[in-house]
Amino acid sequence: EHKGAIAEAGGVKALVDLIFKWSVGGDGVLERAAGALANLAADDKCSMEVAVVGGVHALVMLARNCKCEGVQEQAARALANLAAHGDSNNNNAAVGQEAGALEALVQLTRSPHEGVRQEAAGALWNLSFDDRNREAIASAGGVEALVALAHSCSNASPGLQERAAGALWGLSVSEANSIAIGREGGVAPLIALSRSDAEDVHETAAGALWNLAFNPGNALRIVEEGGVPALVHLCSSSISKMARFMAALALAYMFDGRMDEFALIGTSSESTSKSASLDGARRMALKHIEAFVLTFSDPQAFSAAAASSTPAALTQVTESARIQEAGHLRCSGAEIGRFIAMLRNSSSILKACAAFALLQFTIPGGRHALHHATLLHTAGAPRVLRAAAAAATAPLEAKIFARIVLRNLEHHQTEPAI
Template identity: 80%
Template sequence: MSRRVRRKVARKGKEKVILPSYPEIEEEISGVDRSGLVDWTSLPHDTVIQLLSCLNYRDRASLSSTCKTWRLLGISPCLWSTLDLRAHKCDSTMAASLASRCVNLQKVRFRGAESADAIIHLQARNLREISGDYCRKISDASLSVIVARHEALESLQLGPDFCERISSDAIKAIALCCHKLKKLRLSGIRDVNADAMNALAKHCPNLTDIGFIDCLTIDEMALGNVVSVRFLSVAGTSNMKWGTVSHHWRKLPNLIGLDVSRTDIEWILSHTLLRIAESNQQGLDEFWLKQGASLLLNLMQSSQEDVQERAATGLATFVVIDDENASIDCGRAEAVMRDGGIRLLLNLAKSWREGLQSEAAKAIANLSVNANVAKAVAEEGGITILADLIFKWSSGGDGVLERAAGALANLAADDKCSTEVAVAGGVHALAARALANLAAHGDSNSNNAAVGQEAGALEALVQLTQSPHEGVRQEAAGALWNLSFDDRNREAIAAAGGVEALVALAQSCSNASPGLQERAAGALWGLSVSEVNSIAIGREGGVAPLIALARSEAEDVHETAAGALWNLAFNPGNALRIVEEGGVPALVHLCSSSVSKMARFMAALALAYMFDGRMDEYALVGTSSDSMSKSVSLDGARRMALKHIEAFVLTFSDPQSFAAAAASSAPAALAQVTEGARIQEAGHLRCRLEDLLPCYGIHHLYSRHVLRFALLQFTIPGGRHAVHHASLMQNAGAGRVLRAAAAAATAPLEAKIFARIVLRNLEHHHIESSL
């Protein structure tokens, strides 16, 4: 048969099978210029050795069966300076076959006791490093023979499993045989006694890296004699006497690294730091900022879960400087953020353990009071992670849910985060199984099935306000309060039954904590910005509980309740309800006696809105069958209110400042009056046009007086919403009315001065906007 046209014949049994041939391909192959083929034997030896180094050790050993050239190259020291036997079963026969190649072997890695025994047969006298895995069955005798045959050894590592059959005798043999030793790492030895330590100190002057890991006992005092050590690990070692350690090891002159992970010291440190954080001692700011925060974050990465949990609790605690007012130290919070603490906490929040989840959520909740940290949490995907906590605990996870809700409430305080929480899944995920986690508690299967349905985010969040757990109700109300600052959220909450739920919450929290009372009143305050919601709150019976909260001794509670009553008082029907429910004495008391200027201010505004004349007309129609009998006291209530409104305004009237302002048109004189009258917190209030307009329709002298005082507060340059208020007033033609008031001959001096100041504020904002 021709080479070009070849027919191959194969026999299968007695039949002949003719296989096809492809002449066109064979012609092409025959036409190849054979002069271009590579002659491997002509390549430089360095190049071939470099290529052979890509082979595994088994294939390198097989080179001897190829040709003489490759056999010679295959035993090159460059190919056998290291040997990794972990993937191979290496016995004494295999080791002996490799011995001729291992004359210059520097480093060997093996797995198992059999491979350890085989190392002796490699005859690698110049071996520098030995590293073994799964050495549980290696005995003192085997290890002693290995080190005796390899006196040039510089590094010996056995682990991470326990070397239960190795004792201090083998460590002494290592010290006696290997004087050049630099690194020694052994795991799971029962006892490392003083004789072994002293032998290392005496015979191994270059020993700089020592690791006795997961050992039962170590002679701490003798270890302090190894003065050459620079890096020391006793990770996982129990029964350490830390008093001895601190006394002797601090004398080690070269020690620069100490690993005490998985030891009692981690537990002790986490416990101590938590106690220091809880005591809130003064003078520790520098410690927390420079060392404490980083140390807590390091402990959060411990393999011991109780240490992680305490570290997370420590982070949650050390940033709080005032528990009652929920004040945090911004510097400490941002130190945690800078050191990567947000990601660590969020990772812990994804743990399967409730304790870790709960403490991580608590830390995030406290840290996120700081606006910068809140943004960082959102950017790191914290909204989704916090919401996912709700899904992981169908029961018994009330602490997790409470703290996750608190964190989401803080995140919702930011405008951007609020939208994400309400729309992008945070509130939705939080609410989806809220009732399953909290309200079920042994309810029937049909109830649990209904609870498990995701009927809507805000609807379920509203349901949280009915939780049997006060902390959950508090955080849910706080979240709704924050969310209600957005117009769309406000209406959606109302549509989800938020008005009824929050009124019920306010009615039920008379004996609750101030925190819950404040948030219940705050959520109603936020919803009542809408006129429709305000009317609904009045109809649902929200006036009476708000009046009760306005009588609270807690400043935050009665201040928030006063804000809600101010909004409600704009509606004449609600104003009449406030009178009927005894709200005038409560507001009068706030107006005259509260320590909070804001509470006094909003109480005075509420009284002024109530008695602007519209309520009288409404009272003639009546709101209930007994309204006429209650309305008899309107005159007396009006006189009481107006008297205290006047007294409130006069508390901000310094006769000398007003006289100076009346005698001079200089800006400095008006500025002095402004500073004396200014209520700093009032600059954070955002009003609608209808909130500002009543001052032009109110006829009573002192009502007009307090409302001009209010316009002064709302338009002071630098206020958060001053530009917004000035724009509303200018568009409504307020300048003309204010000029008339400032020039009125019969008006009180204070009213005229306040009108002049508001006019100046409007002119300032007009000039600013035109630049």
């Protein structure tokens, strides 16, 4: 309530005016003013006020021109907070469109001061949720800078590690950026961060590796850099359900067959050796994907669902299988298509994993559930799901999860269009 009172009393404009007035010299004043704006920008309504009175321009000016690390850190933190309300206002896009903003933040990731690097990476992570910002960050050298940051932060604080991995996760939503991150050497540091004991760090690294693994070239890099044991460990041992989920999906992408042709380029002896190595990694990956899916499979609830066609039986399975945070994940049409193809895969484990993933992405109430349901209908998924649900040879989990996805799709068909 204090933030609202400050804004109503004209405090936000006073702070912005102060920054313009003291823009040369007065580093202590500027640091406190930027810090106060950062605190205010954490509030949705106040963040809009900061933008309205010219705060974005003032903060970008500080990030670009001020040499004092305290000012740089607070300016970057304020821009990160302004960009954190993407669902409720336009500040994320506004920060990205401010001349020099993205270039300044990319440059600050190279600062000798950890606090500055952390806040700049956090700002780029938040900004990467906007499609245009994502491409503009890459154009401003963001891929190279963030890969370098991830490489350099093995002994840094968990806060910096999380933001470095998170910014790469955000950028890698674009396949072009994902390929660029792989080519720049981004796989190895992300695997290293996925081994962190800190839940927030290994969860964001798992998200980035999941995105990277969609591309067969990156998938092979993950294998060659020792990523399979790291992802297997996450999939089986993390206390974060989301980390385990995304690690399992990364492994599923890596071993659904698309990487195999890419991997076998080379001499016949190299190909034979590589093929044997990949077979061992594939067996290990599938074993742990299966174990992961089974942790969400209550035998009693599954037996009841198999024997009954009542909605209550499927609801019980859904509730025990649901990963709440997975509702925030948004898949592209290509990713949804990949899971549909997995439903036809010869591996019963990948079938069950794909059905489990689609269940998470379509549960009513999920942030992007309607978007995913639309993509599934467009791709003709109901027919594939019905076949999976009826297949005599499919594992029980795959059949029940496929039935639940079909029920979710029916629910979304009756929803009014947004």
